[in-house]
Structures are given as structure tokens and as C-alpha cells.
Amino acid sequence: MNGALTVEGLRCRYRGGPEVIRGVDFSASPGEILTLLGPNGAGKSTLLKAMVGLLPCTGTVRLGGIDLASLSARDRALQVAYVPQRTRLTARLSVRNVVDLGRFAHRGPWARPSRADHAAIDRAMDEADVAHLAERPFPELSGGEQQRVLVARALASEAPAVLLDEPTSSLDVRHALELHGLLRRLTDRGCVVVVVLHDLSEARHHADRAVLLRQGTVFAAGPVDAVVATHPIQQVYGVTLIEGGGLAYQQPSGGDTP
Amino acid sequence: MSRHTQTWVVLILLSIGAVVAGLWVGDGDLSDAEMRETYLWLRTWRLACAGLAGAALATGGVLVQGLFRNPLASPSILGTTAGASLGGMVVLTLWNVLLAGMVPAWLPAELILPLGCVLGAWGALAVLIAVIGRQASVITVLLTGFILSSLFLSVGGLLTSMGMDDYAVGRAIVAFTLGGVDAKGAHHVLLALPLITIGAFVSATWARHLDALLTGEDEARAVGVDVAVVQRWAIIWTATLTGAAVALGGNISFVGLVVPHVLRTFIGVEHRRLLPAALVGGAAFVMWADVLVRVVPAEGHIPLGVVTGLIGAPLFLVLLARAARQGRLG
Numbered sequence: 324m325n326g327a328l329t330v331e332g333l334r335c336r337y338r339g340g341p342e343v344i345r346g347v348d349f350s351a352s353p354g355e356i357l358t359l360l361g362p363n364g365a366g367k368s369t370l371l372k373a374m375v376g377l378l379p380c381t382g383t384v385r386l387g388g389i390d391l392a393s394l395s396a397r398d399r400a401l402q403v404a405y406v407p408q409r410t411r412l413t414a415r416l417s418v419r420n421v422v423d424l425g426r427f428a429h430r431g432p433w434a435r436p437s438r439a440d441h442a443a444i445d446r447a448m449d450e451a452d453v454a455h456l457a458e459r460p461f462p463e464l465s466g467g468e469q470q471r472v473l474v475a476r477a478l479a480s481e482a483p484a485v486l487l488d489e490p491t492s493s494l495d496v497r498h499a500l501e502l503h504g505l506l507r508r509l510t511d512r513g514c515v516v517v518v519v520l521h522d523l524s525e526a527r528h529h530a531d532r533a534v535l536l537r538q539g540t541v542f543a544a545g546p547v548d549a550v551v552a553t554h555p556i557q558q559v560y561g562v563t564l565i566e567g568g569g570l571a572y573q574q575p576s577g578g579d580t581p
Numbered sequence: 582m583s584r585h586t587q588t589w590v591v592l593i594l595l596s597i598g599a600v601v602a603g604l605w606v607g608d609g610d611l612s613d614a615e616m617r618e619t620y621l622w623l624r625t626w627r628l629a630c631a632g633l634a635g636a637a638l639a640t641g642g643v644l645v646q647g648l649f650r651n652p653l654a655s656p657s658i659l660g661t662t663a664g665a666s667l668g669g670m671v672v673l674t675l676w677n678v679l680l681a682g683m684v685p686a687w688l689p690a691e692l693i694l695p696l697g698c699v700l701g702a703w704g705a706l707a708v709l710i711a712v713i714g715r716q717a718s719v720i721t722v723l724l725t726g727f728i729l730s731s732l733f734l735s736v737g738g739l740l741t742s743m744g745m746d747d748y749a750v751g752r753a754i755v756a757f758t759l760g761g762v763d764a765k766g767a768h769h770v771l772l773a774l775p776l777i778t779i780g781a782f783v784s785a786t787w788a789r790h791l792d793a794l795l796t797g798e799d800e801a802r803a804v805g806v807d808v809a810v811v812q813r814w815a816i817i818w819t820a821t822l823t824g825a826a827v828a829l830g831g832n833i834s835f836v837g838l839v840v841p842h843v844l845r846t847f848i849g850v851e852h853r854r855l856l857p858a859a860l861v862g863g864a865a866f867v868m869w870a871d872v873l874v875r876v877v878p879a880e881g882h883i884p885l886g887v888v889t890g891l892i893g894a895p896l897f898l899v900l901l902a903r904a905a906r907q908g909r910l911g
Contacts, residue, residue, distance in 0.1 A: 377799045400805030411797035414650070414850045424793050428805030432786040480804070 326387025327352045328374075328403075328484050328515045335373045335380030343369045344380065345539040351532070353483070356506055356516045358526045358547065361536035362560055367519045368408060370536065371488050374517070375405045386484055386515070400428035404477035406487040408519075410469065415460040418472050422448055425479030443479050450505055451475035452498065466493035474502065484515040491525065503529040523564075527551045535559055585854060588847040592861045596632075599868035603628040607875045629770045630762040630829045631871040631885075632864035635836055637777045637826040639863025640784055641819040642837030643856050647791035648815045649719055652845060655838040659722070660709055660729030661702045661820035665827035666758065667733040668701015669694055670740045673753045692768050694757070695828030699776070702824025705729060706817060719798075722816065760831040760886025762871055773825040780822040781860055787811055788853035795850065832886045833867060835893025840866055842900055866892075 329350040336342045343366050351357035359367045373380040376391060376399055384391045386402050394402065404425065412421065425447065426440045436444075448454040451471045456464060461472060470493045477485050487506075491499040506516050506529070520526045526533060526547060533550035535543040536559075543555040553564045582590075605611070607627075609620040641656035649658070656662055672679065672694050684693055712725050741758070745751040790811045793801040798808050826833065840863045841855060848854050870888045877883050 372799070375803050377802055396802055396807045397805040400803065405800075405803040407800060407803075410800060411650075412795055412800075414795040416792065416795060416850055420792065420851060421796075424789075424796065424804050427789060427793055432789065476804070 326483075327385075328517065329383075329385045330370075330374060331383045331385070333370070333373055333380055333382035333384065335369065335378050337369075337378070343539050344373055346382070347536075347539070347541055349534045349541060349544050351484075351515045351517050353513045353515050354510045355531040356510055356518060356529065357532045357534065358530035359517065359519045359534050359536060360523065360526055360550070361542075364538075365536040365559075366539040367536055368488050369539075371405070371486050371517070371519055375399075375403055375486060377405075397428045400480065400482070402482055403484045403486060404480040404482040406470075406473050406477045406485070406490050408488040408492065410473060413462050415462060417457065418453055418459050418461055418464070418475075419444065419448070419457040421461050421472050422453070422475045422479050425476040428480065443481055447475040447478035450478055450508075452501060467495060467498060470494060471498060471502075474505070478505075478509075483513070484517070485509060487516070487518045489519050489521060492521065499525070523551050523556065585848055588844070588858065592858060592865060595865040595869070596861055599632075599865050599872060600628060602872045603631070603868055606872055623766075626766045626770060627762050627871065628868055630765040630773075631867045633770065633773055633777050634762065634826040634830040634833055635840070635863035635865070635867025636860045637773070637780065637822040637829075637863070638833060638836040639840040639859040639866070640777075640781050640856065641822040641826070642841045642863075643852065643859045644784055644787075644791075644815045644819045644822075645837075646841055647787075647794060647852055648812060648819075649723060650795055650797070652842055653838070655835075656819050656823045657730060657837070659706070659726040659816060659819060659823075660733060661705045661726075662823045662827060662832070663730040663733035663737070664705020664708075664820075665698040665702035665824040666832055667737045667740075668697040668699070668704065668824075669757050669827060669831065670737050670744075670754055671701070672697030673750060673757060674740050674744055676750065676753070689768050691766065692772060695769050695772050698828035699772070699821075699824040702820050702827065705733060706820035709816070709820075719812070722812075756884070757831045758886075759884030760833045760889070761874070761882070761884050762830045762867075763874075763882065765829060769829055773829050776821050776825040780818045780825070781856075783814070783818055785853075785856050787815065788851075788856055791815075791852040792850075830867070830885055833870075834886050834890040835897065836863055836867060836889055839893040839897050839900075842897065846900070 327350050331348050333344055333347045334342060335344045347370060359370060361367050369378065372378045374384050391399050391403065422444050423436065426436065426443060429440060430437065448457060451474045453468065453471050453475050456468060461469065464472065470490060474490055491502055494502060506518065510516050530547045532545060533547040534541055535550050535555050542559050543550045556562065556564045604621060604624050607620070607624055609616060611617050611620060638656060645654045645656050645658055646652050679693055680690065709725055709729060713721050741754050744754045790806050793804050793806045794808070794811065802808050841859045844855060844858045844862050848858050867889065870892065871885055873888050874882050874885050
């Protein structure tokens, strides 16, 4: 089902609260990295959760034309993998067991892991550079290592769409670059990658297209260079973009922030 | 030999030892050729009741601990243990009325009490589900179970005090409350065995679901777990397992809490390993506790629930202290 991921008229709210996502439309094609940008509270993480079916919402999310809401949890997991910003796992599951959860939807309750399961898990751990941690208890890992294990779990699912919520926030520079390389390889295989990023410079370097959110709505969408540009950034973040070798921002009152 | 294999060797040796000791020890002299067969027959059923009750409670413990992502949860947390206990007390309080024609003639009298316990557990479950609705959060289930437990214990206390007016009824209620598998037979086993077998089998099919739930409900859903279905059925089967255990042995405390907790330190947190180990470990624990009931000299017998509590509570405190020293309590 390698097709575009299309979001149409998506609206959602947390129970009893105000609407957080207020009618969002965009699409991501196979082979491209789309980044969701926006200031704190813009609704990026909520949007990602709603797309995976973790929050009740109205509107549709389609992958290859199929409404994900019409699928069971198991079938949806076969189509979309999700990497949360952080996990609530504190039990001493081994890293390999955590990555194996990515294969949950691939086999029945009594089935032992198949050769394909083992191969997918090994490949995912290699790609996320956590193979050497395989037998370590997950809670003993550093934040960055845990983040890479969560990425490996998503890779092990072999889903055609991968949604990641700030996956580089706990990573050192080398692993952040490696992760972006990995995401690029996924798109080269025809996957859809949607990634929430905070760092605009990182977004501009590694994403193809961007959706800029403001207060639960799409303020701008398109090629990343057009979205991470002076006007939209000033309107949404309230800072001025200074183009140079990299990106820098200036607050209205002055003072540069690299 | 891996730690996992070592644990299983110990569990199997403990179980075999409990069966041998359970057949060997007790009131009555096995050298009496005339009575030997009868004694062995009675002890076999007693062992079966102890083993099944322990297996049910420990399996229920693994289920709720996985469901609530809390290794300190016990099956009694749902209020269904107190419900089963209350069901038994109601039966004992109304014993004479029930025998006077309220139960069908085909139902053996010795099944009335265990049936009352199972119905009590299911009644408590029905109240729990009615109160929490279909989309309850785990914390709502936890709080509701706690309140229901307190309510059922209070009503049970009321029945106990009312039962004291009649010496026989009062004594029966107190004995039931303290737990025990003496005077239990084939009927009890035949009532509980299918419930516990199906419960254990169904629980084993959720091993990976429970592993996924350790990561939290959102992540479990994201990897493909139908969380609402697992929660609903885990609660239903925990209630059934605890109801069956109370039907077999009254209130047997600490098994559902301590056995999974101890085994987790040896065998790990993976449920496909933990569930069968808890089944066997729970059975061995209660069978050994019942052997102690028989060998400790006392006026009459020390109740089984008291023995499991006297072993379980200090053991649990030791584990807690060790976890605290290692900084694993957060």
C-alpha cells in the first residue's frame, strides 16, 4: 500500500478541552520527508497522535487511499509506525524485546518469531545503531539510546509510513545526523516519513517539504525552503530569520540566537 | 544453565516436593493399611485445591500487574476478591435457608459455598463494569475497585458480626475468612478447574499484549494492541480466577502479589515467561503453605490465609527494601 499519506479536515480535542487541531489538511508522498513545524503548543505532537489513531478526531487520514480509521489497531500498525517523543516504559524489558514489539502486528498470539521477524529486528537494530545494546534492560539506557531503540522498533514494523515526534531531541550530533540519513534511506525505499522537528535549521537541511502549524491550523505548507522563510517564520514564531551560512533568528527587540 | 532454566528447575522441584510432602504429611497415619487409601484420596483433593487456588491467584496477579503497569498491584485491587468473599459469607449466613429449599436438589450441598464465591466475584465485576462504563481509564478502574473492595469488606464485617449470634455460622464465617483447603473435595476441583484452565490459557494468549502495555496505552495501541479489548477481558478473567481461588480456599492472601513479584526478579518481565512460571510457582507456594498448616503444632489448624500472609508479607517487605536500595522504586 505504498501511497500518499493524506490528511483532510482533521480536528481533534482532548477530552473536555478546547479543540487542539482545528481543521488540518496536507499530504505526504512516498519518497519524501515531510516535517511538521510550529512553536510550542501549535499542535504538532497532537496532530501526529491523531494521525496514528491515538486520539479521537474527525476528518480523515488516508494512506494509499485507505481510511486508517477503518482499520483495526493491528492493521493500522502494519501501515503506520509511530515514534513517540518519550516512552512510559520503566519495566526491565530488554532492548531486543522492545524492538520486537514493532513486530506485534505481524504475528498471532501463539506464533513464535519467524525468520522474517528475526531478520527485520536485526536489520532495524543495526540501522538504528542499537544492536550492541540488544540484551541491555531498556530503562538502563541513556535518553538518546532509548530514543534510538524506539526508532528501531518503528523500523522493525516495516510499515510504509513512519511518523516520528521530535526523534532527534535527545540525540547527540552524530546520531542525529545518522538518524536523518536513515530517514532518507527509508524514503528512498518508498516510505512516507513525517517528522516533527523543533530546529528549523535541521528541518531545512533534512526535510523535503514542511507544514507550519499555528494554533492547530496550517499556516503554511510546501517545499521546506519556502516554508522556513522570513515571512512565515516571523508570522508564526515572532522572530526574524537571518540568512547566512546557517540560520539565525533575531527577536524583535534585538539579540541573535544561533 | 541459563537463569530462566534454573528457575524452572527450582519451580519443578518445589512442585514435586510439595506434592510428595502434601501426600505424606497430615492428620492420619499412612501406616494404617485400612485407612491409607482414604487418607491419600483426601490429601490428593486437598493438594489439588491448594495448587489450583495458588495457580489462579498468581496468574491473576500477573494479569493485573501487567494491566496496571504496576508490580505492586494484586488481584484484590479490582474488588472482586472481596466480592467473592462476600458471596461466600452470604451463603454461610443463609446456609440453613438455602438448604431448606432455595437451591435445587441436584446441586450438591458442598458446591453451594464455592458457587456463592464465584457468583460473588462476578457480581462484583458486574458492579465494577457498571460503575466505570466502557471507556474507563486505568486509574478509574483502580479507584473504583478500591472503593468496592472497602464496601464489600464492610458488608462482610456486618455479616460476620450478625453471624456471631449463631455460634456455628459465626465460626464458619471466621474460618472461611481466614482461608483453608481442608474439607475440600472433587466437587470443588471440578467447579474451579475449567474456570482456571480457561483463564490460564486465555491469559497466555495475551503475553505479548501485556508486554506492549508495559510501554503505556498509547504505544501499545500504536504497535497494534486493541487496548480496550485486552483491558476488558483481563479484568473479566482476573475476576473469574480470583472467584475460583476463593471458592477453593477462602481468603488466601499475598499469593497474587508476592509470587509474580518474586518470579520477575529471576525470570524477567516478559509475560510469555512470567505467566507459566507464576502458574506453577503460585501452585507450589500454596501447596507448601498448606503443608505448613498441617505440620505446625497448634490447637486446631493455623488457617492457610494466615500462613501465606506470614510468609508473603515479610518476603514482600524484603523485596521492597532490596528494590529501594537499588533505586528501582523511583
